[in-house]
Amino acid sequence: MRSNLAAKNSGFTLVELMICVLLSSIMYLTVFASAQTGILSMRHTDVRIHLNDQLSRAVNAISREIVQTSPAVNSPHINITTDANTNSVVRFQIPVDADGINDWNGSARSDIIDNTTEYVQWGAHKNLGNEDSDNALLGQWIRYSVQQNAGITDPSMRNQLVRETLLANGTTVDTAQPSKVIASNITRFQVTKNAQRLAVV
Numbered sequence: 001m002r003s004n005l006a007a008k009n010s011g012f013t014l015v016e017l018m019i020c021v022l023l024s025s026i027m028y029l030t031v032f033a034s035a036q037t038g039i040l041s042m043r044h045t046d047v048r049i050h051l052n053d054q055l056s057r058a059v060n061a062i063s064r065e066i067v068q069t070s071p072a073v074n075s076p077h078i079n080i081t082t083d084a085n086t087n088s089v090v091r092f093q094i095p096v097d098a099d100g101i102n103d104w105n106g107s108a109r110s111d112i113i114d115n116t117t118e119y120v121q122w123g124a125h126k127n128l129g130n131e132d133s134d135n136a137l138l139g140q141w142i143r144y145s146v147q148q149n150a151g152i153t154d155p156s157m158r159n160q161l162v163r164e165t166l167l168a169n170g171t172t173v174d175t176a177q178p179s180k181v182i183a184s185n186i187t188r189f190q191v192t193k194n195a196q197r198l199a200v201v
Helices: 002-008 014-066
Strands: 078-082 088-092 094-096 119-125 136-138 141-147 160-166 180-183 191-193 198-200
Touching: 014 180, 078 191, 094 136, 119 141
Parallel strands: none
Antiparallel strands: 078 088, 088 141, 094 119, 119 136, 141 160, 160 180, 191 198
16 A cells, blocks of 8 residues: 555646746747847847948948048138037038040140049039049039938938039039938037048048
């Protein structure tokens, strides 16, 4: 009879089994929460890296283009103002070679010489980074500004830094040339000018 009682008591009781399941669940939830935190941290890091990379590319692209204009304090080829949100609005012209030939005719010439002693004119390039003569727009302007796009619900599409080509009057957007979004989610765009150089912040 004692052997029958010992055989009945050799298994787990319901309470012991429930405690085991509870402890296993707590351990599983702890491991899952730790893994989830790690995954979210990696995603946030990826987003930060992407935004920093986008910002770095934007500043480099703008700087390369703006540095080509005249840094003189009273230069007629650059104008920096601020919008209602205190972001800079930069309007400028750069030296372009619109016809691809030397413009010296013996008595008259344009007002700038590039580093190859070729006379060039002031204007804009249709596309950022393409300085071919067929990409040149003689007399036109480039404008960088932050467009708020308040009516758009997607936050990644708001506060975009946009490059636009303006007509020769310097204020009207050239609708034949597409605007280019340089960066999104811009909280502050500041360009400063002194007699020696331009700085993009």
